[in-house]
Amino acid sequence: MEITEIKERLSLSEVLKHYNLEPKNSMLKCFMHDDKTASLQVNVEKNFYKCHACGKTGDVIQFIEDYEKVSKHEAIKKAGVLALGSQPTPQKNTNPLYKGAADFGQVETSAHFLEKVYLSFRKGIFNCVPAKEYVKSRALQLEDLEIGFNSGQLHYADRKNKDPNKREALIQKLTDVGLLSLAGTNSRTGGQAYKTFGIKSIVFPLKNKENQIVSFYFRSIIDNNNSKHFYLKNRSGVYPNYPNPETKKLILTESIIDAASLLQLKIINEKFSVLACFGTNGLNEEVLNSIKNLPELEEIIFCFDNDKAGKEAVKKYSKTLNDLFLGKEALRIGSVELPNKDVNETLQLHDEEIFTKLLGERKFIFSDEKEKGSNPDKTTKSVVFTDENKSMPPKTSPNLSAIDILQQKNLLQELNKLIEKAGIIGEExxxxxxxxxxxxxxxxxxxxxxxxxxxxxxxxxxxxxxxxxxxxxxxxxxxxxxxxxxxxxxxxxxxxxxxxxxxxxxxxxxxxxxxxxxxxxxxxxxxxxxxxxxxxxxxxxxxxxxxxxxxxxxxxxxxxxxxxxxxxxxxxNESEEQTEKIISYQNRRNAGEIDKNGEKLATNFVQKIVRNLKHYEVINPYATQMQLPSNVKNKRRLNEMFQSIIKQITLLHQYQREIKNDFLITEIEDIENAVEILFESIILKIDELDGSLRQFFEKLKKAFKEDQFSRFDAMEITGFKKTQLQFYLNELVRLEYLKQIGFANKGFKYKISYNDNIQRVRKELKDSFTKQLEQLKLNATEHKRTLNGNQTNTR
The missing domain is CATH 3.40.50.300 (P-loop containing nucleotide triphosphate hydrolases)
Structure with a gap:
């Protein structure tokens, strides 16, 4: 059906009824922004709408696109389905499903017919109080989700039609798709009786790749353990629909109601796509194909039930998906540990923000490391399914993936190169x-x-x-x-x-x-x-x-x-040397000598490295053998920070470190790196002057020694402007590092009054750390010899 024909046949009034929207004085609350007062005006005669707050306007197709937040192509398809049962010219209230009668005989295909059936189900749920109460008890928002209700009256929808052939055609179609079955003779009329499939159930539509309804899932609202779930015969389609091809993070749930629960959450809609499996044995071929055709997919997250069957299914399906994506770009497969039975129950018992926490704490799945080329002698808590990253590290290692970098012995050096390539010059x-x-x-x-x-x-x-x-x-x-x-x-x-x-x-x-x-x-x-x-x-x-x-x-x-x-x-670092490095980089970048795209690729590659890091608890067996100098301020807190950096370096090397009882074990190399990286920060904790003030004072000491100088002399040496310069001079006078001489009306002179030796402090601190590290290595060597000796004696 052409777009012009759709617009001729489909009225805005029908579209509004399809979404159960009832304007008051031709006004609605705008669904495109947080609208506290109705600002969206609808003109059902001219078939257009306009929001007087955000300025959005459009026709029936644009309305569907904006309301469902789908692509233009999907909106046209949806409008085409709705238009099939409409009159050739737009009229108010022409949709027969909302008048209590449906001319199903005009529908050409099964998908179109099921779309009309769903419209009747959708109308039915708003007319059934028990159905609405059941949906509310499951913490589902009726207005935000595609949910209908099967009251069992569908085959009576055309009862006002006096043409028996059309009534029989409707019943035949309902029987063909499995919504009706023969049930003997009606005792009251003597005619054929029918049994309704999925009666007294809420209904969820299942859709194909073209976003057409091709089947239904029924969930009984009657507490009957033997009749909770129903699927239409010859089930096909997925829920809620085929994921967007641009999907990067996909959540798989065990049930359709769990998927519907997640679809209501803002964090999910912004960052994830959701796809329902049909139970613990329901990762069928169609669901797999819908996942396989996602070229941008980076991560799959299982949100299955917190029971034995759910956990076993996650293990089984993670292997299936791993095999499915072998040879493709890096893919992570994770699992969320729910605090309650399932996703829906968790949402009932907690605020929706809990899913932010749960997704942040998701764990990654065990796998056979030999298949991925990992070191079989290492025990890992989680494995990333990866082949090769397209975002390239520096040209010196063009074929390395994020995992390859994390497994390198010179990890910190390689990481430092990437950080520089991403645009931070110097400051190693x-x-x-x-x-x-x-x-x-x-x-x-x-x-x-x-x-x-x-x-x-x-x-x-x-x-x-x-x-x-x-x-x-x-x-x-x-x-x-x-x-x-x-x-x-x-x-x-x-x-x-x-x-x-x-x-x-x-x-x-x-x-x-x-x-x-x-x-x-x-x-x-x-x-x-x-x-x-x-x-x-x-x-x-x-x-x-x-x-x-x-x-x-x-x-x-x-x-x-x-x-x-x-x-x-x-x-x-505000030294002249660092300034020259930055200026040189800026000039080369503006001259086109530096690839700007290279910065972006390096940034993306570091992001991949971070994404591949997992949380571990760390044990540092050498923690009691390293001591900070006694002259630092707040030594207790600094010591904890020092140990924290050692832990962070250990975590960064998690693909190279030993794991015992789920604890990552620190090596002496991690402590060496921590001392080197943290050294300047420790100096700042010792020094009375902050970093910028210390660099300023060192320039004055080098230039003037015991000579008097004016602020103009200091300005020439340091390059600082008047305001910043005077602030630093006043601060040094206050701390008694400088002596102020003369009177303000004639201009102050300054002289260095305390010529401290920060270089000596630095050397003493460096020597202290070096001595302790050498002792650590010596102790470790002797311990290793002792163990080897004991093993020899035992033999």
């Missing part, structure tokens, strides 16, 4: 530290970092580029956080997220306090006033859980001390 140890801090958002005890630097030093650029390398669905970026905003998130909205705060200086004390409590306790609890259903005020307890890592940028040398104590402090 700082960028690795920030990367380790950021990926900790998957752990139970995530880490936090603050990047300090003067205005224009590139601190915001660094944290933004690190955030770009993370899975973007997990990143939240803020320029400003108000005093109470952190208290107003949903319970799990900040669970396993990465928070980027571009300017920590703009946060007021109350916002810093909330952030500090989140970092320390991972939860905010507040008492709030809400209105009950009757409009009365009452107190309520609001909880926001915040398992997130964070990166912040600041120009301040001294922030709220408790916030700094809870975070790693990283100083931007």
């Amino acid at each position: 140890q700082s960028r690795l530290l920030l990367f380790l801090i950021t990926i900790s958002y998957l752990n139970k005890s995530p880490l936090h970092g603050i990047v300090q630097g003067s205005s224009g030093s590139g601190k915001t650029h660094i944290i933004s580029r690190i955030a770009d390398m993370m899975p973007q669905e997990d990143v939240l970026r803020f320029t400003r956080i108000t005093e109470s905003s952190l208290y107003n998130w949903g319970e799990f909205d900040l669970f396993q997220k990465i928070i980027i705060i571009e300017d920590l200086d703009g946060l007021k004390e109350d916002a810093l306090y909330a952030l500090r409590e989140f970092i320390s306790n991972q939860v905010l609890r507040s008492s709030v006033t809400i209105k009950d259903k009757k409009g009365n005020n009452k107190s309520s307890h609001k909880i926001v859980k915040g398992q997130f890592s964070s990166l912040s940028a600041t120009t301040k040398g001294e922030l709220y001390e408790d916030n700094m104590n809870r975070s790693f402090i990283v100083a931007v």
Whole structure:
């Protein structure tokens, strides 16, 4: 049917009735935005609509496209089906199903006929109170889902038609598709009696690849253990429909009602496609084919029932899907552990935010590692099904996949190359530290970092580029956080997220306090006033859980001390050497000597590396043998942070580390890397001056030694402008590192009054760590010799 013919036959009035929408004074609440007052005007005579708030307008086909959020092609198909039973010219209330009679005899195909049948079922559910109550008891939203009700009256729909041939044709069609069966003689009339299939059941349509209804699933609303589920004969189609070809993450449920439950959730609709299996033995050929034809698919997630049968089915089907996708691009297969019997029961007993938490904690499936080329001597908790990534690492290793990188002994060096290729120049140890801090958002005890630097030093650029390398669905970026905003998130909205705060200086004390409590306790609890259903005020307890890592940028040398104590402090390198590196990179990039697409590919590749990391608990057998220097501030908290970085490095090497009793075991190499990466941050904890101020002071010491100098002399040496320069000079005077000489009206002179030796402190700290690491290696060697000796004696 041509588009012009569809528009001639299908009226907007019929479309509105199909979706059970009843305008009041030609107005509806707009479904394309959060509309508190009806702003969408419908003109059923001229068959168009317009929203006076968002400006959206269109005809009947556009209405279907906007309402169902489908493609134009799918909307045209849907409109064509609806138009088949319509009159040639648009008239009000012409759809026979909504008048209580259906001219099914005009329908040409089985799919078109079943579409008309579903329209009758859809009308029926709004007229049946028990059906609506049952749907509500299952935590299903009738307005958001395609659900009908079979009252058993379908074959009476054409009772007003006096033509017996048309009535017989209708009954014959219903019998052919299996909705009716012969049931002897009617005792009252003496005529043929019929039995209705799936009577007193809610109905879900099953669709083919063309998005046409080809079968039905029935769920009885009567509590009868012997008649709960029904499928139409010769079942075909899938629920809710064939996934979008652009699907990257697909959730498989054990039942149709579980799939319907997930379709109501905002987080699911935004990030996932959903497909129902037909029970624990219901991953049939059509479902498999619908999955196989998803070229962009990256991950399959099972949400099966939390019972023995469900768990066995997940193991069986994960192997089936693994075999199905052999030879294709990397695919992860995971499973969600439900706290209750199934998805639907979980939704009934919890707020919908729980699925944010459950999906964030999904586990990845066991598999035969030999099939994937993994080391058979290693025990892994989860396996990623991968062949080769298309996003390429640096040119030095063009054939390496994300797993290959994670299995390399020089992992940190390769990762550092990728980070540089993604656009962070220099700052070798700082960028690795920030990367380790950021990926900790998957752990139970995530880490936090603050990047300090003067205005224009590139601190915001660094944290933004690190955030770009993370899975973007997990990143939240803020320029400003108000005093109470952190208290107003949903319970799990900040669970396993990465928070980027571009300017920590703009946060007021109350916002810093909330952030500090989140970092320390991972939860905010507040008492709030809400209105009950009757409009009365009452107190309520609001909880926001915040398992997130964070990166912040600041120009301040001294922030709220408790916030700094809870975070790693990283100083931007503002040396001339670093400046030359950045300028050279900028010039080469603008000259076309650097492939801009290469930055994007490297960023995407690092994202794949992060996605392949799993959470483990870590045991560091050497934890009691490493000591921090005694002159650091807040040594207790710094020691915990030091151990956390060691754990993060161990986790990053999870494809190379030994696992004992589900614990990942730290090696001495991890401690060496932690010392090297964290060294500058530890120096900042020891030093009274923050990073930018220390670099400024070192330039003054080198240039003037014991000579007096003016602010103009300092400006020439350091390159700072007046405001920033005067701030640093005043701060050094306050801390008594500089002495201010003279009077303001004649211009102050300055002289270095405390010539400390930070290089000596650095050397002493380095020597201390080196000595402890050498002792660790010596002890490990002696322990190994002892074990070998005992084994020899035993033999």
